[in-house]
Amino acid sequence: MQTTPGSPALPVHLDRTTATPLPAQLAADVRRLVAAGTLRRGVRLPASRALALELGVSRSVVTQAYEQLVAEGWLDASHGSGTFVAGTAARPSPAVVAQGATPRTGPRLVRLDTGTPWIDPRHRAGWSRAWRDVAAATPPAGYGDPCGIPELRAAIAERLGRLRGVECGADDVVVTQGTTDGLRALLDVLPAGAVAVEDPGYRAAVATVRSAGRGVVDVPGRGTPTVPPGVVATYVTPAHQHPLGHVLPAADRVALIAAARERGAVVVEDDYDSEFRYDVAPVPALASLDRTGVAYLGTASKSVSPSLRLGWLVPPPHLLDAVRATRAVRHEGISWPVQRAFLSMLRDGYVDRVVRSARRVYADRAPRVADALAPHAEPAGPSAGMYSTWLLARDRAEAAVRAAARAGFDVPLLSDYARSSGLTGLVVGFGGVSDLELDAALRALVRGLDDTPPRPRPH
Incomplete structure (x- = not known):
């Protein structure tokens, strides 16, 4: 097969007698070649026009296959430079490991966890653009606002009102280093007492409660949530119970808020995974029903990147001043470049x-x-x-x-x-x-x- 200079011949076969679309067949063959190590990291693939000519197909067949593989992270495409095997595809494929091959880098396993999101590589330009905006901006001379950049808090408040039904303003939002940091900030200002946590539930929340010197009271993760006597807060994931996955029904939401009010406890809502419902429209946040008794926690980890380490807390109004004062005295503001980059991502539509x-x-x-x-x-x-x-x-x-x-x-x-x-x-x-x-x-x-x-x- 003739290929462009610097491009390997591709031993692919397209079967026109099957029902599988030609782009899907081509994409599958290229995946196989990368997984087997035949195509190594950095190798340039034939140009779409040249490969289409050699295979006797329309150029759209090749471009669709390439675009799919770029979206999956197997290939990188650079305008004017070509299409290359991506660096992320260089690690030993689990499919190869399953066939008995010895991994080159040891027994490191690919983890199918609940917290690492899929980030479409086709949007990489938006990520880069945000950090260029950071480089062009002027950082504050001092520590900055411990609750976060005012413009970012305003953008988060607008987003919460628009997408989650939470009515709040910029002054109500506290930018945090993620969900556990927001939970820790809330625990610091609550009265002494234990915290109820769903079981099964979010392990990091349990560890955060215990590290704050508080007891953990298990409440069932399935069925109607309860607020046991003596707890000062109950932590729930009503949008997508972690890890069981169900949505807390409307009647149970009302009952939970009423029970917490009767006990004098705060409901801590971790709005986990709410943006990723695809069976129905996202259910409004619990905090949309009662801002006075619900503390709202959100994060950019599941939408942008866990490594960004950015989230937000909307505490009940009677706890807001205490949270702000505690963060101010500890200089607990979040990294300014991270905040500024996320603000750019929100404004640009990247998120x-x-x-x-x-x-x-x-x-x-x-x-x-x-x-x-x-x-x-x-x-x-x-x-x-x-x-x-x-x-x-x-x-x-x-x-x-x-x-x-x-x-x-x-x-x-x-x-x-x-x-x-x-x-x-x-x-x-x-x-x-x-x-x-x-x-x-x-x-x-x-x-x-x-x-x-x-x-x-x-x-």
């Missing part, structure tokens, strides 16, 4: 674009996970967000996780998120992996489940 792209990817991947696991396990909740949770017996879940590890993947157990709850199963994240990695991981999980049939129930 909305990456959220829309990720929502489409998750909506495509969730049914694939369901198709693989539904014959073996019960879904814990509806499909939403960047992961799904499956209920099954502990021995079968552990067998599936072991099979995944042998194939090069780290899949969390549901029991990892539980304390007193007896729920067991799998928590399968699909945000921070490629399509090829997800499919390989699912095959490994199914192999483990097939090798461990359900035990017969005793008579």
Whole structure:
């Protein structure tokens, strides 16, 4: 096959007799070549026009395949320079590991976690543009406002009102280093007492409560939330219960707020994964029902990047002054460049674009996970967000996780998120992996489940 200078010949085959579209066939062959190491990092691929000519197809077939592989992170495209194998594709493929190959960099597993988002590489220019804006801006001479850049707080307040139904102004918002930092800021100003946390639930929230010297009271993660006597706050994830995945029904929301008001407790709403519903429109935040008794926590980790370390807290009005004073005396303001970059991302529309792209990817991947696991396990909740949770017996879940590890993947157990709850199963994240990695991981999980049939129930 003739190729452009510096480009390798591509041993691909397109079968016009099958129902699989030609762009999908071409993309699959290129994925296979990259995964096998035939195409290495930095290698330039043939130009779309040249490859189309050699394959006897229209140029759109090649461009569609290339665009799909760029979106998945296998390829990088630079206008005027060409299309190259991306650096992220250079790590040993789990599919190759599953076939018995020895990884070059040791036994590091690809983790299918619940917190790493899919960021479409086609939006990389927006990320770069935000940091160029930071470089051109003038930083404050001192520490700056401990609650965050006023313009950023105003942009977050506008976004919360528009997308989550939370009525607040810039002065009500406190910019934080993420959800746990916001929770810590709230715990610092609450009266002494324990905090109720869902079980199974967010492990980092449990660790944050305990590190603040407070007791943790387990409340069921399924069913109507409760506010036990003696707690000063109850922490919930009503938009997408973590890790079970269900949405807190409207009647239960009202009941929770009423119970907290009766107990004199604050409801801490972690608005986890709310932007990534693709079965129905996102449910309004709990704080939209009662700003006086609900503390709202949000984060950019699931939409932009966990490494950005940026979030926000909207405390109840009676706690706002105490939170602000505590952060001021400790100089707990967030990095100015990070805040300034996120402000640019909001203004430029970058955040909305990456959220829309990720929502489409998750909506495509969730049914694939369901198709693989539904014959073996019960879904814990509806499909939403960047992961799904499956209920099954502990021995079968552990067998599936072991099979995944042998194939090069780290899949969390549901029991990892539980304390007193007896729920067991799998928590399968699909945000921070490629399509090829997800499919390989699912095959490994199914192999483990097939090798461990359900035990017969005793008579």
